[in-house]
Amino acid sequence: MASGGGIQIPSRLPLLLTHEGVLLPGSTVRFSVDSPRNMQLVSQRLLRGTSLKSTIIGVIPSTRDPEHDTADLPALHKIGTAGIAVQVVGSNWPKPHYTLLITGLCRFSVSSLLQERPFVLAEVEQLDKLEQYTTPSTEGVTAADGELGELSQKFYQAALQLLGMLDMSVPVVAKFRRLLDSLPKETLPDVVASMIRTSNKEKLQVLDAVSLEERFKKALPLLTRQIEGLKLLQKTRKKSPDNEKRVLSVRKDGVFPGKPFNLEEEDEDEDGDDTAALERKVQGAKMPETALKVCLKELKRLKKMPQSMPEYALTRNYLDLMVELPWSKSTKDCLDIRAARTLLDNDHYAMDKLKRRVLEYLAVRQLKTSLKGPILCFVGPPGVGKTSVGRSIARTLGREFHRISLGGVCDQSDIRGHRRTYVGSMPGRIINGLKTVAVNNPVFLLDEVDKLGKSLQGDPAAALLEVLDPEQNHSFTDHYLNVAFDLSQVLFIATANTTATIPPALLDRMEVLQVPGYTQEEKVEIAHRHLIPNQLEQHGLTPQQLHIPQDTTQVIISSYTREAGVRSLERKLGAICRAVAVKVAEGLTVTRTEAPTSDGPSQQGDKAAPPEMPIVIDLVALKDILGLPPFEMEVSERLTLPGVAVGLAWTPLGGEILFVEASRMEGEGQLTLTGQLGDVMKESAHLAISWLRANAKTYQLTNMVGGPDPLEGTDIHLHFPAGAVTKDGPSAGVTIVTCLASLFSGRLVRSDVAMTGEITLRGLVMPVGGIKDKVLAAHRAGIKRVILPKRNEKDLEELPSNVRADLDFVTAANLDEVLNAAFDGGFPGTASVHAHPQLTSKL
Numbered sequence: 001m002a003s004g005g006g007i008q009i010p011s012r013l014p015l016l017l018t019h020e021g022v023l024l025p026g027s028t029v030r031f032s033v034d035s036p037r038n039m040q041l042v043s044q045r046l047l048r049g050t051s052l053k054s055t056i057i058g059v060i061p062s063t064r065d066p067e068h069d070t071a072d073l074p075a076l077h078k079i080g081t082a083g084i085a086v087q088v089v090g091s092n093w094p095k096p097h098y099t100l101l102i103t104g105l106c107r108f109s110v111s112s113l114l115q116e117r118p119f120v121l122a123e124v125e126q127l128d129k130l131e132q133y134t135t136p137s138t139e140g141v142t143a144a145d146g147e148l149g150e151l152s153q154k155f156y157q158a159a160l161q162l163l164g165m166l167d168m169s170v171p172v173v174a175k176f177r178r179l180l181d182s183l184p185k186e187t188l189p190d191v192v193a194s195m196i197r198t199s200n201k202e203k204l205q206v207l208d209a210v211s212l213e214e215r216f217k218k219a220l221p222l223l224t225r226q227i228e229g230l231k232l233l234q235k236t237r238k239k240s241p242d243n244e245k246r247v248l249s250v251r252k253d254g255v256f257p258g259k260p261f262n263l264e265e266e267d268e269d270e271d272g273d274d275t276a277a278l279e280r281k282v283q284g285a286k287m288p289e290t291a292l293k294v295c296l297k298e299l300k301r302l303k304k305m306p307q308s309m310p311e312y313a314l315t316r317n318y319l320d321l322m323v324e325l326p327w328s329k330s331t332k333d334c335l336d337i338r339a340a341r342t343l344l345d346n347d348h349y350a351m352d353k354l355k356r357r358v359l360e361y362l363a364v365r366q367l368k369t370s371l372k373g374p375i376l377c378f379v380g381p382p383g384v385g386k387t388s389v390g391r392s393i394a395r396t397l398g399r400e401f402h403r404i405s406l407g408g409v410c411d412q413s414d415i416r417g418h419r420r421t422y423v424g425s426m427p428g429r430i431i432n433g434l435k436t437v438a439v440n441n442p443v444f445l446l447d448e449v450d451k452l453g454k455s456l457q458g459d460p461a462a463a464l465l466e467v468l469d470p471e472q473n474h475s476f477t478d479h480y481l482n483v484a485f486d487l488s489q490v491l492f493i494a495t496a497n498t499t500a501t502i503p504p505a506l507l508d509r510m511e512v513l514q515v516p517g518y519t520q521e522e523k524v525e526i527a528h529r530h531l532i533p534n535q536l537e538q539h540g541l542t543p544q545q546l547h548i549p550q551d552t553t554q555v556i557i558s559s560y561t562r563e564a565g566v567r568s569l570e571r572k573l574g575a576i577c578r579a580v581a582v583k584v585a586e587g588l589t590v591t592r593t594e595a596p597t598s599d600g601p602s603q604q605g606d607k608a609a610p611p612e613m614p615i616v617i618d619l620v621a622l623k624d625i626l627g628l629p630p631f632e633m634e635v636s637e638r639l640t641l642p643g644v645a646v647g648l649a650w651t652p653l654g655g656e657i658l659f660v661e662a663s664r665m666e667g668e669g670q671l672t673l674t675g676q677l678g679d680v681m682k683e684s685a686h687l688a689i690s691w692l693r694a695n696a697k698t699y700q701l702t703n704m705v706g707g708p709d710p711l712e713g714t715d716i717h718l719h720f721p722a723g724a725v726t727k728d729g730p731s732a733g734v735t736i737v738t739c740l741a742s743l744f745s746g747r748l749v750r751s752d753v754a755m756t757g758e759i760t761l762r763g764l765v766m767p768v769g770g771i772k773d774k775v776l777a778a779h780r781a782g783i784k785r786v787i788l789p790k791r792n793e794k795d796l797e798e799l800p801s802n803v804r805a806d807l808d809f810v811t812a813a814n815l816d817e818v819l820n821a822a823f824d825g826g827f828p829g830t831a832s833v834h835a836h837p838q839l840t841s842k843l
C-alpha cells in the first residue's frame with residue numbers, strides 16, 4: 001500500500017452501494033446493510049478477511065435504493081470514498097442485516113467494473129492524498145499564496161467563528177475544537193461539511209469537488225449558512241446547550257461525528273422545537289416551587305440526552321405528565337342551594353340523609369371558600385344507587401366526576417404508582433384520574449372500597465390511608481411523581497356494601513353515611529319516576545305504547561323480587577318492555593303487509609290484528625311474561641306447628657327474615673345444630689337451652705313425658721334454613737328462645753311476629769345492629785309485629801313513617817316481655833304480665 005508518491009489505497013476495491021448517507025473523507029458514519037449485494041460484501045470480504053487491506057472498501061452512492069436489488073446494477077455515482085471498516089455488528093431483528101462503522105480515507109473514481117455478483121468489485125483510481133487526513137498539521141497552509149490560500153484562511157476563520165458561538169462543555173464541540181487545531185487546512189471542507197447540518201445533495205457536491213479550490217467554494221456557503229442560522233437562533237432564544245448541540249450531528253457512541261444513522265434532519269429539528277415547547281409548558285403549568293425545581297432539573301438532563309437513549313423516553317413521559325397535571329386548574333363550584341336541592345330531588349327519590357349532607361357542604365362552602373373536601377363513605381346494599389348518587393353530587397356541584405373501581409385491587413402500586421426505576425412504571429390511579437379530569441377539585445368515587453385485596457405487593461387499603469386523611473392528603477406523594485400533590489380540594493366518595501371488611505384505620509378517616517334499602521312504597525315511586533321511563537327509552541317504546549299500572553308494579557316488587565335495591569326490579573321491567581316490543585313490532589309488520597291489499601279484508605281475517613295502544617300490563621299479562629311468582633309474601637303458612645319462630649337477619653344485601661325450626665325426640669339430652677352456623681350462633685343456642693332449663697318451672701315447660709326438665713330423656717334438633725347459607729351473629733338469641741319455648745310448651749308462635757336481639761344467661765335482651773334493614777325486611781315479608789331490644793328504640797326514628805304506621809313495635813328489656821309478645825294471650829307462668837309497650841306511628 002506504500003509507494004514513492006505516498007500512501008496508496010488498493011487499486012481493486014469492493015464497492016458498498018449506499019442510497020442514503022454520504023461518506024466524506026475524514027468522517028465516520030454508520031451504515032445499515034441489508035441488500036443482497038452489500039450483505040455478500042460483508043460476509044465474504046469483511047468477515048473472512050484477516051489483513052488490514054481486507055477491511056478497506058469503497059463506499060459509493062447509487063441512484064436506486066439497494067433494498068430493491070435486481071439483476072441489473074443501478075447507476076453508480078462517478079466518485080466514491082474509500083473507507084476502513086472500523087466495526088461490523090450483525091442482527092437478525094427485524095430482519096437479517098449488518099451495521100457498519102466506516103471511517104472515510106480518500107476519494108476515488110471508478111475506472112471499470114470487474115464483477116457485479118455476488119458483490120461489486122471495481123478498478124479504482126485514487127484522487128486524494130491519504131496522508132493529509134491522518135498526519136497532524138506541521139505547517140500553516142499548504143497553498144500559502146494565491147486564491148486558494150485566501151479561501152482556506154477564510155474558511156478556517158469561519159470555522160473558528162462557529163466554534164466561538166458554541167458551548168465548549170458539549171463533548172462534540174470540544175472534539176470539533178481539537179480537529180480544527182490538529183488537521184491540515186485542506187482537509188477542513190470535508191470534515192466541517194460532515195459535521196454541520198447539511199443535506200445529502202450538498203454533501204455530494206462537496207464529494208464531487210476534486211480540486212481543493214472548488215471544495216472550499218462548495219463548503220464555505222454551507223458553513224456561513226450554519227453561522228447565520230445560529231445567530232438567528234441565539235437572538236430568539238436563550239443560549240442553552242441544547243441549541244449548540246443541535247448544530248452538530250451528535251451520536252451517542254462518541255465516535256468522530258458524521259451523519260447520524262437512522263435519524264432524519266427533520267426529526268432533529270422537531271426534537272429541539274419539542275424540548276423548547278416542553279420548557280414553555282413547564283413554565284406555564286403554575287406548579288409549586290418544589291415541583292418546578294424537579295421539572296427543570298429533569299428538563300436539563302433531557303436536553304443533554306440523545307434521543308436514542310432509553311432513558312430519554314422515560315424522562316420525556318415524566319415531564320409530559322408533570323405539565324398535564326392540574327396543579328392550579330380548578331372548576332368553580334355551583335353554590336346555589338335551592339337549585340342543588342331541586343337537581344338532587346329530580347335525580348334520586350328518598351336518600352334524604354345523603355342529600356342533606358351535600359347541601360350542608362354547599363352551605364359551608366358559601367360561608368368559607370377554602371374548605372377541605374369531605375371524605376364520605378356510602379354504605380348500603382347493592383342496587384340502592386350509591387354510585388349514581390355520587391355522579392349526581394358531581395353534577396350538582398358543577399364538578400368533574402371520576403370513578404375508580406377498587407374491587408379486587410391487591411397491589412398498593414395501583415394507588416401510589418410505581419417508582420420510575422422499574423420498567424413500565426406508571427403513576428397510580430389517583431394521579432391518573434387527576435390527569436384525566438384536568439382539574440384539581442373533582443369528585444372522586446372510590447367504588448367497592450370494602451372489596452380491596454391484600455397480596456405480596458402490599459396492602460392497597462394502607463396506601464389509601466394517606467389519600468383519605470384530610471390532615472395528610474394536601475401533600476400526597478405518588479411514587480412515580482416523587483413530588484407532593486395537593487388532594488385537599490378533591491371530594492372523595494367511597495362506596496361499600498359493609499364496613500366489616502374495611503380496616504378500622506381506613507374506616508376512621510371516612511364519614512360513614514348508611515344508605516338503607518328502599519321500602520315497597522319507595523320502590524313504586526322510583527319505578528314510575530325513573531326506571532320505567534328509562535326502560536321505555538332503552539327499548540324504543542313510548543308511554544302511548546306501554547302502560548304499567550302502580551298495582552302491577554307493587555306485585556312485581558312483592559312477588560317477583562326480594563332485594564333491598566332496585567336492580568332486579570329494573571331487569572323485570574326490561575323483560576316486560578322486550579315482550580311488549582315484540583307485540584308492537586309484529587303489529588307494525590301486519591299493518592304494513594295489509595296496506596297493499598286493503599280491498600280484500602276477508603283474506604286477512606285469520607291474521608292477528610295489531611294490538612290496541614297502549615298495551616296495559618295487568619296481572620294476567622304479568623304472569624304470562626314473567627311466569628309464576630317465585631316469592632310468597634305470607635309467612636303464616638310456615639308456622640303451623642310448635643317449634644317454629646321468625647327471626648330477622650342482616651346481610652350486606654339488606655335485611656332478611658330467618659326461620660328457626662326445632663324438633664325433639666327421645667334421647668339422652670343432646671343438642672344438634674344445623675344450617676351452617678358460626679360459633680357465636682351456636683353459643684346463642686346453648687344460652688337459650690340453659691336459660692329455659694333454669695326457668696322451666698316458672699314457664700311450665702316439660703319434656704316429652706311431662707317431666708320438669710325439658711332435656712331429660714329428650715334430644716333437641718335446631719335447624720336454620722336455608723342450609724347452604726352461612727349464618728353467624730348473636731341477634732338470633734331471642735328467636736331461638738321463642739322457638740324452643742314454643743316446642744317445650746306445645747303452643748304456636750304468632751304467625752305475624754318477627755324478632756331480633758341478643759340474650760344473656762340472666763334473661764336480658766341486648767341491643768343489636770342493622771335494625772333499619774331488618775325492619776324493612778319484615779315489612780316486605782308481610783310481618784305485622786316486630787320485637788326489638790329496648791335499647792334499640794332510638795333506631796326506629798330512621799324508619800319511614802309509613803313503615804312505622806304499618807308495624808306494631810314491641811321493645812323488650814328481658815325475655816319475659818319477648819315471650820309475652822310472641823304468643824297470643826301472653827305466655828303462661830308470668831305472674832306479673834304487663835302490657836307491652838307498643839310504638840306505632842307516634843314515633
